[in-house]
Each structure stands twice: as structure tokens, then as C-alpha cells.
Amino acid sequence: MEFKSKKGIFQQIADSICEKIIAGELLTGEKLPSVREQAALTGVNQNTIMRTYAELQRDKIVVNKRGIGYFVTEKAAGKILSKRKNDFFKESLPEFIKQVEILHLTKDDLKDLLKVLK
Amino acid sequence: MEFKSKKGIFQQIADSICEKIIAGELLTGEKLPSVREQAALTGVNQNTIMRTYAELQRDKIVVNKRGIGYFVTEKAAGKILSKRKNDFFKESLPEFIKQVEILHLTKDDLKDLLKVLK
């Protein structure tokens, strides 16, 4: 696994897990790889994975069953989507609009740039 | 001045200066507030302002006349805009598109969200 620099590694792993969940690759109730496995898979220290899992647990995206492992919660996909939506409308969208205005791009420019979307 | 956590303070100050330049509030040849004035204005350590000015100088957006102060260069607005454009197309736009896709927003949703633009 490769990591781009700006965000912490533990965050990037958390994000990638979240994306698997909303993509349906990780289902409700499914078990995540154990800390050690995940560490091996990603080529990262166990402590870093522990932090990833701990944060996911704090956000109720994952729960721990003692001595067994971490499991995707029921509300996981919902939690993730609602957080992402919130971030999008409160941060990304205004920031995007601000940049568009600064660059004096017009609606037509944008229509062109965003034509990749359905 | 308030600082949100993710970017460095020096960056945020640099950004705000750049925005004043492309908005025409700071003109070519105009003198920036002295380091200590700027520090007072922003409520920030002088070292931080020095770093801000140093970075702006590195990017040829301002020049230092020793013993006198920092001045906006001729090419400042051009430099800033070309950097911002580059960032926009290489970073912000792809990231924005990715988020839009994850949230399953349609072109029509976007048209609505971006109707504030001209």
C-alpha cells in the first residue's frame, strides 16, 4: 500500500476501510483483518493499525468483540455517508466555490470540467 | 485573525496576502506591513510572519528591500494565479469529483449547488 504524504497513514487506512464499507466490499457484521494481519497487509506498524481501528471504533463504524476481532457495525455505512456529506457541504463545496470564483471560471467552464460525471 | 487547524498558520497568512493581491487590494510595488506590524495585526509570533514573507519571497511574489520592507513584485498576481490554477486542476478538481461520485450526486444536484456562480 502506498501513502501520499499530507494525511496521517492511520487516517488513510481508515479512509480506505470506510470506502470499502460504502462500496459494499465490507458488509455489516463482517470481521476486519486482525491488527497483525492488517499491519502485514499494509506494510505498517501494528500500533498504527491499532490507532486506525481505535478511531473507527470511536466513530461507531466498527466494534470490538473481545479476543475475537473488530467487526463492521450496522450503522457503519450510514455514519460514514452522513459524515462525508457533512464535510462536503461545510468544507469541500464552499472551498471549491471559493477557488472557482478566484480563478474566474464561468459556469460553462465548469460544465465542461464536470462532464465526466453522470 | 482566526486559524483553522489543518494548514500551517504561516500558510494561511500567505494565502490571505495572495488573495488580497489578486483582488487588487495590494498593488504591484506596494509595501507590505512590516514584520512586526503584521505580527501585531494577526496576533502571531514574528517568527511566523518572517516565515510567511520568506516563502512569498521564494515564490517571487514579494521582494525584500533591505532595511525598508517587503514589496509586491510585478509578476505577483500572475504567479499566484498560475499556481492556483495548477493546484486546482491537479488537486482540488479531481478530489472534488471523487467526493461527488462517492456521495452519488448527479449533475443536476451539482447544477443546483453551483447556481450561486455566474
Place this chain on the structure above:
Amino acid sequence: MEFKSKKGIFQQIADSICEKIIAGELLTGEKLPSVREQAALTGVNQNTIMRTYAELQRDKIVVNKRGIGYFVTEKAAGKILSKRKNDFFKESLPEFIKQVEILHLTKDDLKDLLKVLK
């Protein structure tokens, strides 16, 4: 059976057995459910039940008759009560008092809170 996180599962099961004993629901000489029955009842791994029973045996609260099962000893209720009393006076009570003081509760507040007791 539900398990809250702080104590070990084996402990929680041991506690619940002990409470049945002092409540008279499990009498001297009575046979505990077999390990696999207990495991099924509580929805827990057999190893965990084995540990529970082993600890109870260590404390002389149950004895194992090989090939037959685990049985409540004569002194079980006495052992349990004396251990609980000891814990209560050395741990719970001082801790309780400390918390009451930190929250600045008065004797009258307490009288009110504890009025459910006979």
C-alpha cells in the same frame, strides 16, 4: 447474555454464578451446567467457561468430580460473602466516598439517593 466491556467475560460469568449461589438459586452440592451447556447458554467459547470454572474451583467455590461435573461446595456461600465484604470495605466503599466528596454531595443528598434501601 450481554457483556459490558470493563471486566473479563469469564469474570462476569463467575460473578453471576456466585450471585446465584448467595441468592440460594444454586444450593450446596448442586451440579453446575456442564461446560458445553454453559457455553451454549451464555453464547461464549467453551475455553472461556473452562476458565470460569477453573477460577471458581481455585477459590473452593466449586469442586470438580472427574467425568461428572462441577458441584457447589459447602462453604461456597460463605467464601463468596467474605470475599465480597473484603472487596467492599477495601475498594468499593473508599472509592464511593471519594466520588461523593468530589461531587460535593452532602449526607442529606445521600440519604435521599439511598432511600431505596431498607
Place this chain on the structure above:
Amino acid sequence: MEFKSKKGIFQQIADSICEKIIAGELLTGEKLPSVREQAALTGVNQNTIMRTYAELQRDKIVVNKRGIGYFVTEKAAGKILSKRKNDFFKESLPEFIKQVEILHLTKDDLKDLLKVLK
């Protein structure tokens, strides 16, 4: 600093800081010892202190000013007290009552045991 075994060290340090806050030994706006200082003071690893401070920050008991340090928030004492009250009424008190009942202590016994309180 000495640590008793059951809670994590990072928690015990967090607790002790909280107690200083509600005791008025650490005032609103006051700066905590830097991570390194606190580590030296308590004889504990810096990472452990980092975790302590991070948790306190998550609970809004403390805020970080970048490059400067951690500071006690306005609402710190309030947050702490309300959390402690909640814990007391939802956990400690019911647990205490349960133990008292199991041990068949009477109200008079308790009156005696709690006479140290004002």
C-alpha cells in the same frame, strides 16, 4: 508518580489532571506542562502523555495552540463534573446499591460507614 494497576497509565494521568482542574489548581486558560515536561514529571513515556493530552482534547477539556502547548478550556471544569456526575448516577451508585444489598447491609450500617462525610 505511582500507578495502580487496573486503569491505563494514560487514564490515571488524565484523571489526576481533571482533579486538579476541579480543585482549582489548574485554572481556565492555564497552560499544561509540555508533553516532554509532563513525561519527565511523571516518569512516563512521551507517547503516553501524548495520548493523555489527546484524550483530554477530544473531550474538550483542553485545547492545543499550535507550537505553543495545551491549555485548559473555559468549559473544562463543567465538562468534567457533568461527566463524573453522569458516571456516578449511571454506574457507581447502582453498583454500590447492588453490593450493599448483596451484603445485606442495613441503612444503619451505612449511616455508620458514611459518617466520615459532612
Place this chain on the structure above:
DNA sequence: GTGGTCTAGACCACC
């Protein structure tokens, strides 16, 4: 100087 992240490795309790 400050916080923050990551690694490597050890040790523990629990299932």
C-alpha cells in the same frame, strides 16, 4: 521550543 506520527519490540490479559 512546541506537538504529532511512525516504528520496533516487549509484555499483558483475555478468548
Place this chain on the structure above:
DNA sequence: GTGGTCTAGACCACA
């Protein structure tokens, strides 16, 4: 086997 905590030490960006 599982998670969880702690240590020691390195390295980084920021004020």
C-alpha cells in the same frame, strides 16, 4: 489466537 498498553527512539513540521 485476539486486542491493548507502554517504552524507547527517531523524524517531521510548525511557532
